[in-house]
Amino acid sequence: MGRRNEHTREELREIALRAAEELVAAQGLAGLSTRKVVSCIGYTVGSLYMVFRSLDELILQMNERTLDALYERLAAAVVDQPQPGAAIRALARAYIVFALTETPRWLAIYQHRLPEGQTVPDSFSSKVARMFDLVQQALALFAPRRSPDDIALAARALWSGIHGVCILGFDQKLELVGGRSVEQVADSLLDHYLAGFIGTD
Amino acid sequence: MGRRNEHTREELREIALRAAEELVAAQGLAGLSTRKVVSCIGYTVGSLYMVFRSLDELILQMNERTLDALYERLAAAVVDQPQPGAAIRALARAYIVFALTETPRWLAIYQHRLPEGQTVPDSFSSKVARMFDLVQQALALFAPRRSPDDIALAARALWSGIHGVCILGFDQKLELVGGRSVEQVADSLLDHYLAGFIGTD
DNA sequence: ACCTGAACACCGTTCAAGT
DNA sequence: ACCTGAACACCGTTCAAGT
Numbered sequence: 001m002g003r004r005n006e007h008t009r010e011e012l013r014e015i016a017l018r019a020a021e022e023l024v025a026a027q028g029l030a031g032l033s034t035r036k037v038v039s040c041i042g043y044t045v046g047s048l049y050m051v052f053r054s055l056d057e058l059i060l061q062m063n064e065r066t067l068d069a070l071y072e073r074l075a076a077a078v079v080d081q082p083q084p085g086a087a088i089r090a091l092a093r094a095y096i097v098f099a100l101t102e103t104p105r106w107l108a109i110y111q112h113r114l115p116e117g118q119t120v121p122d123s124f125s126s127k128v129a130r131m132f133d134l135v136q137q138a139l140a141l142f143a144p145r146r147s148p149d150d151i152a153l154a155a156r157a158l159w160s161g162i163h164g165v166c167i168l169g170f171d172q173k174l175e176l177v178g179g180r181s182v183e184q185v186a187d188s189l190l191d192h193y194l195a196g197f198i199g200t201d
Numbered sequence: 202m203g204r205r206n207e208h209t210r211e212e213l214r215e216i217a218l219r220a221a222e223e224l225v226a227a228q229g230l231a232g233l234s235t236r237k238v239v240s241c242i243g244y245t246v247g248s249l250y251m252v253f254r255s256l257d258e259l260i261l262q263m264n265e266r267t268l269d270a271l272y273e274r275l276a277a278a279v280v281d282q283p284q285p286g287a288a289i290r291a292l293a294r295a296y297i298v299f300a301l302t303e304t305p306r307w308l309a310i311y312q313h314r315l316p317e318g319q320t321v322p323d324s325f326s327s328k329v330a331r332m333f334d335l336v337q338q339a340l341a342l343f344a345p346r347r348s349p350d351d352i353a354l355a356a357r358a359l360w361s362g363i364h365g366v367c368i369l370g371f372d373q374k375l376e377l378v379g380g381r382s383v384e385q386v387a388d389s390l391l392d393h394y395l396a397g398f399i400g401t402d
Numbered sequence: 403a404c405c406t407g408a409a410c411a412c413c414g415t416t417c418a419a420g421t
Numbered sequence: 422a423c424c425t426g427a428a429c430a431c432c433g434t435t436c437a438a439g440t
Contacts, residue, residue, distance in 0.1 A: 004404070004405065004440095005403085005404065005405095028314070030314065033431085033432065033433080034432080034433060034434085035431085035432070035433085043405080043406090044405070044406050044407065045406090045407080045433085045434080045435095046405065046406060046407075046434090046435080046436080047404085047405060047406080048434095049433095049434070049435080050403095050404075050405080054433080054434080055433065055434090110368070110372070111312070113229070113231065152381070153381060153385065153386065153389050154389060154393070156381055156386050156389075157362075157366065157386050157387075157389040157390040157393070158390075159369075160362065160365040160366040160368075160369045160370070160386060160390070161358075161361065161362030161365050161366070161390055162365070163365040163368070163369060164361040164362050164363070164364045164365020164366065164368065165358065165361040165362070165365065167311070167361075167364070167365065167368065168360075168361045168364060169361070171311070180353070180354060180357055184354065185354065185357050185358050185361060186358075188354050188355060188357075188358040189358040189359075189361070189362055189394065191397065192355070192358070192393075192394045192395075192396075192397030192398045193390065193393045193394045193397060194393075194397065195393075195396070195397030195400055196392065196393030196394060196395065196396030196397035196398075196400065197393045197397075199396055199397065199400055205421095205423070205424065206422085206423065206424095234412085234413065234414080235413080235414060235415085236412085236413070236414085244424080244425090245424070245425050245426065246414085246415080246416095246425090246426080247415090247416080247417080247424065247425060247426075248423085248424060248425080249415095250414095250415070250416080251422095251423075251424080255414080255415080256414065256415090
């Protein structure tokens with residue numbers, strides 16, 4: 001046995017991540033397992049540990065790829081939005097569309113929890129920071145007289161708010177008000193927050 | 202073996218739920234298992250299935266107890282708040298305090314996902330609705346000229362927003378801005394949203 | 403060096419067997 | 422009726438053994 005060498009390490013990593021993404025898309029993060037991944041790609045359990053330190057690391061890398069995809073959607077959404085208000089709205093809408101269309105892998109980012117004491121790698125954090133900067137830049141253009149501190153706080157509040165709308169919106173468990181779409185609730189949050197933010201400028 | 206009859210069905214249910222709550226408090230929802238629960242209460246695996254249909258049902262009932270505890274904190278917070286604006290702020294603050302002090306079992310409400318196709322029992326939904334009514338009532342007093350529809354939408358936007366702040370705030374994975382406390386971000390969301398909401402009255 | 407597959411310590415759930 | 426504990430089908434991870 002052994003020494004098949006059909007794939008390089010990098011190829012193995014790639015097909016494993018792709019298989020993981022398909023499994024998550026079909027069955028959610030809970031439906032992901034090392035044994036399912038290797039059975040999809042025609043290897044045995046041990047091989048996975050040649051490329052990933054653990055299942056947690058595989059999930060972390062999968063989530064980084066999701067963050068990349070999300071960033072590109074957000075970046076594409078702000079392009080050609082000369083009005084700062086429209087840019088913020090476009091960012092929120094792009095986030096919601098991503099969450100709606102890629103629900104399982106978007107959810108996986110938040111469902112996955114590292115074992116006690118472990119922290120996320122820097123590459124992960126910087127992808128989050130990069131995405132967050134888009135919101136901050138749009139807000140800075142929207143309220144140019146505000147201090148960087150005010151902008152940072154507002155960006156965090158708005159981003160968290162939109163995220164909360166998405167999370168609770170897809171959780172039928174918490175389906176509170178019938179007939180209210182995620183977009184409608186997000187618009188309410190955005191409109192009133194921005195009105196209040198600019199009003200106290 | 203068998204027929205110990207040390208506890209009634211109801212007692213067994215109670216000590217199992219209590220053990221589950223302790224396990225979750227100590228190790229999070231991921232650290233909860235049927236085998237750990239029964240080992241805590243001195244029974245064997247099979248016994249658990251006399252009282253709960255499945256582990257999912259046990260978790261659901263545990264989460265309902267958490268919702269009860271949360272509701273009481275929220276209800277206590279609005280009492281003696283004659284000013285409607287203060288009532289809304291008190292609700293948000295009570296929610297944050299609960300999330301901060303009871304983090305694992307508060308998180309468990311959102312981490313737990315039912316198997317595909319299953320829906321939450323009515324008792325669960327009505328506990329959520331009851332909690333949500335508190336926000337709606339406070340908002341109705343705050344903006345008495347608004348239609349019930351507007352109030353419902355605003356309540357949902359605000360509640361989702363505060364929840365998003367809590368969720369992202371405790372997820373160090375997404376720790377975006379150093380030094381910003383959950384309270385600070387929540388205040389920003391609340392202040393500006395309410396200002397915008399009342400401003401367009 | 404690469405890969406296997408048995409082994410270990412877990413897991414949820416079921417159910418024949420015992421009292 | 423109540424409860425056990427073996428059994429089944431899973432799980433993540435390790436590692437001696439094979440090529």
